Amino acid sequence: MGLFDILTGKRKVKPQAESRLFAMATAAVTLEMSLELKSSGKAAIVFQPLATADFTSIVTDMEEVLRGAGEDTGTGVEKTDDSFGYRWMVLSDEDFEDLVVGINVISQALQDGGYGERVLCAVFAFRDPQDQPVYWIYNYKRGTYYPFVPAGGDQRRDTERELRLKAQIGNELPVEAELERWFPLWGIPI
Amino acid sequence: MARPTSFGKDTGLQIRMTVTMFLLGLVYVVLIVALLAAGANGVTVAIIAAGLAAFQLFGSDKLALRAMGAREVTPAEAPELHAMIERLCIQADLPKPKVAVADTRMPNAFAIGRSPKSATVCATTGIMELLPPAELEGVMAHELTHVANRDVLVMTLAGFFATIAAYVVQFGFLFGGGHGDDDDNPSAMVLFLVSIVVYVVSFLLMQSLSRYREFAADRGAALITGRPSALASALTRISSGMSRIPQRDLRASSELSAFYFFPPGVGKAVGGLFATHPPMEKRIAALERLEMQLQGTA
Numbered sequence: 001m002g003l004f005d006i007l008t009g010k011r012k013v014k015p016q017a018e019s020r021l022f023a024m025a026t027a028a029v030t031l032e033m034s035l036e037l038k039s040s041g042k043a044a045i046v047f048q049p050l051a052t053a054d055f056t057s058i059v060t061d062m063e064e065v066l067r068g069a070g071e072d073t074g075t076g077v078e079k080t081d082d083s084f085g086y087r088w089m090v091l092s093d094e095d096f097e098d099l100v101v102g103i104n105v106i107s108q109a110l111q112d113g114g115y116g117e118r119v120l121c122a123v124f125a126f127r128d129p130q131d132q133p134v135y136w137i138y139n140y141k142r143g144t145y146y147p148f149v150p151a152g153g154d155q156r157r158d159t160e161r162e163l164r165l166k167a168q169i170g171n172e173l174p175v176e177a178e179l180e181r182w183f184p185l186w187g188i189p190i
Numbered sequence: 191m192a193r194p195t196s197f198g199k200d201t202g203l204q205i206r207m208t209v210t211m212f213l214l215g216l217v218y219v220v221l222i223v224a225l226l227a228a229g230a231n232g233v234t235v236a237i238i239a240a241g242l243a244a245f246q247l248f249g250s251d252k253l254a255l256r257a258m259g260a261r262e263v264t265p266a267e268a269p270e271l272h273a274m275i276e277r278l279c280i281q282a283d284l285p286k287p288k289v290a291v292a293d294t295r296m297p298n299a300f301a302i303g304r305s306p307k308s309a310t311v312c313a314t315t316g317i318m319e320l321l322p323p324a325e326l327e328g329v330m331a332h333e334l335t336h337v338a339n340r341d342v343l344v345m346t347l348a349g350f351f352a353t354i355a356a357y358v359v360q361f362g363f364l365f366g367g368g369h370g371d372d373d374d375n376p377s378a379m380v381l382f383l384v385s386i387v388v389y390v391v392s393f394l395l396m397q398s399l400s401r402y403r404e405f406a407a408d409r410g411a412a413l414i415t416g417r418p419s420a421l422a423s424a425l426t427r428i429s430s431g432m433s434r435i436p437q438r439d440l441r442a443s444s445e446l447s448a449f450y451f452f453p454p455g456v457g458k459a460v461g462g463l464f465a466t467h468p469p470m471e472k473r474i475a476a477l478e479r480l481e482m483q484l485q486g487t488a
Contacts, residue, residue: 013281013282013413013414014282014283048281048415048416050416050417050484051417052484052485052486053485053486054486083323084273084274084277084323084327085323085324085327086277117281118416120277120280120281121280139280141280141281141283142283154266154269155265155266155269178285180285180286181279181280181285181286183276183277183279183280183286184265184273184276186269186273
């Protein structure tokens with residue numbers, strides 16, 4: 001935000017950064033081969049549904065496209081609204097690349113409709129050999145990924161493991177550099 | 191079908207705010223000239239005021255929080271508030287501020303801190319009980335917009351010369367009379383008069399600047415959440431809740447009012463010119479315009 005914007009109190013919601021979503025498609029191979037993290041077969045995109053007519057129609061159209069494409073690829077689509085009023089579009093597919101493509105279809109549809117800045121994040125779910133969840137969250141505004149490992153119990157996260165994951169994945173993913181932006185998402189339904 | 195592109199544009203507000211700041215600058219130039227003309231006394235006053243402004247910027251956070259009886263809370267203590275603010279921070283692309291809660295029934299919220307990195311947002315237990323989640327989210331987005339707009343910094347700097355003028359007015363005779371019996375020291379007298387004028391005019395300008403910043407924060411909140419009507423509903427709910435609050439609470443918290451979501455004692459607000467916050471009706475009307483822009487009916 002520039003000085004003039006500060007002085008005039010001008011505020012714009014930051015649009016999406018250049019998409020680096022597809023970095024996950026290749027990184028997932030490394031995650032599985034060297035870190036023993038397997039995709040849970042699910043991924044989700046989280047956005048704020050707006051109560052306007054055109055937004056509703058964009059979402060409806062997008063769902064139809066997804067379901068149509070899902071008949072070919074076998075991708076399942078579900079939607080849930082969480083207690084914060086955000087909508088989760090959950091995709092399930094054994095083929096990880098189809099998941100990434102499906103997530104991109106949704107964010108692209110919102111972007112094309114002019115609502116790209118309403119997208120909060122995308123979540124890719126993995127499971128470690130002990131079947132504990134490990135998540136990689138993609139922040140659209142910054143075009144970066146960060147790991148999120150719930151440690152069980154009341155809103156605890158395994159920060160050590162997350163930092164280790166960052167080191168292990170190295171340059172394969174654009175990992176968020178500012179640790180204070182590794183925002184947790186509690187109660188991820190995948 | 192594309193979204194309406196006018197959402198969130200308010201050129202009139204931008205112009206009014208810019209003009210106000212220009213006038214403030216103009217008034218201050220007059221003061222600086224007068225200070226320089228008055229020589230050493232004026233410079234001393236300026237240095238004292240600079241020290242105080244620096245203290246205000248760097249040291250007042252903790253004091254303000256303590257004055258409000260607010261205390262920082264961990265994610266475990268207030269999980270929902272933290273989660274709500276985290277999501278808003280992702281949307282607004284802000285680092286997460288510290289989160290505090292003040293244990294009072296008065297429904298209110300405020301943000302302090304000179305930069306986004308050092309900011310604290312605070313909600314009272316009253317507002318968390320009063321508002322449903324979507325409306326509380328609007329209020330917290332309003333406070334986060336204050337943080338993003340660096341309103342504490344802007345208002346402190348805008349008030350810097352007004353503070354100098356106030357000191358000159360308060361201690362003017364002291365400075366002017368300090369040289370002995372020579373009462374008709376013309377430059378000290380002129381400085382004193384100029385300071386009075388600067389103080390009065392800048393006070394009025396500061397008040398309107400503060401109101402414009404509120405409008406800007408309301409608009410920013412609507413942009414972040416995409417729900418202008420939720421914030422408007424929160425405003426009506428809070429304003430009807432405010433009148434039930436006992437007088438003592440209101441007075442005890444008056445010094446923070448510029449950064450409040452809703453100023454205490456707004457029901458008895460003096461003239462519009464003297465208020466730090468715009469009247470509720472105007473804020474709601476502005477939010478209604480935003481909702482119409484969003485719906486494409488404006």
